[in-house]
Amino acid sequence: MINCIIVEDQPPAQRVLQKYIGEMDNLNLKATYADALQCIAFLKTEHVDLIFLDIHLPRMSGIDFLKSLKTRPQVILTTAFSDYALESYEYNVLDYLLKPFSFERFVQAVSKVTVPTLEVANNISNTSVSTSDILFIKSGYEHIKINIDEILYIKSDADYTEIFTNNKKHLAQESLRYWEANLDAKKFTRIHKSYIINIIKIEKISGNQVQINKNITIPIGRAFKEEFMKQVLN
Missing domain, CATH: 2.40.50.1020 (LytTr DNA-binding domain)
Incomplete structure (x- = not known):
């Protein structure tokens, strides 16, 4: 199971991600945050495999948040702006989802996650x-x-x-x-x-x-x- 969190300040975008995550058998949503600073405190005590991260956030941008992390989980960026695509890949993000994105595009991004629980296993609830x-x-x-x-x-x-x-x-x-x-x-x-x-x-x-x-x-x-x-x- 892939433990993930959402860092997104817009409620409609939060709901879309929550819905998509709920349709994936191999994703477990641990928390949703509208603020990157709150998320930093969470990551000090909790382990996550994947962060769905918006770039435009209050107080601290998604890019600055990435820069602040010494140990970085895998990250899929979500944004309505394409301007930061090249810069984001300097931080080894898995994918860059441009809003609004479809469920199929979401699945494609999640398929890039590389954690042991995503490997081929004898469990029919997995994607494959x-x-x-x-x-x-x-x-x-x-x-x-x-x-x-x-x-x-x-x-x-x-x-x-x-x-x-x-x-x-x-x-x-x-x-x-x-x-x-x-x-x-x-x-x-x-x-x-x-x-x-x-x-x-x-x-x-x-x-x-x-x-x-x-x-x-x-x-x-x-x-x-x-x-x-x-x-x-x-």
């Missing part, structure tokens, strides 16, 4: 879970079971990823980075900024392309080719 042989993908209010060995490749699609099997395509809300971190690296490898492939399904490698199951061709990204070739040829 797996055992050694199967994977459950959350789709709406359902969890769809996929045999991991049947996955051909995974493709990034804007805020989502598409998981392709022999005869189906499944839409998942996790990022490509999430799958790269949680699937078995001996079986699955990233060969392009937009693709992860199942190594077992490779039919042949030709130039800068990989052929999967005879009729599917996937490009190999220049930045990934050297490491990929070492992996499959060694």
Whole structure:
């Protein structure tokens, strides 16, 4: 479970975040603050994994708040202004949500959180879970079971990823980075900024392309080719 807090001075924005957090099985909202100074006192005694932080706050801005923290939880910034995007990434924030943002965009940001409880686990209440042989993908209010060995490749699609099997395509809300971190690296490898492939399904490698199951061709990204070739040829 990811313990999180909200630091946001506008009640409508607080309510949106509270609603979105309530719809995520892996998020636990511990507190909501309208003031960064109050939050500093809370963090001295309580542990949190994630802060949803507004930039424009009374008394102390979100950026100044970040600067003040010696030990910094993971942070997702929320703001109505895009001016601070570049500066915010100097503080290693996970994501920058520009208000108003959709639930889908919120889920994409949360998928970047890297804490042990977000790793693949045998608990069907998580966003996506797996055992050694199967994977459950959350789709709406359902969890769809996929045999991991049947996955051909995974493709990034804007805020989502598409998981392709022999005869189906499944839409998942996790990022490509999430799958790269949680699937078995001996079986699955990233060969392009937009693709992860199942190594077992490779039919042949030709130039800068990989052929999967005879009729599917996937490009190999220049930045990934050297490491990929070492992996499959060694």
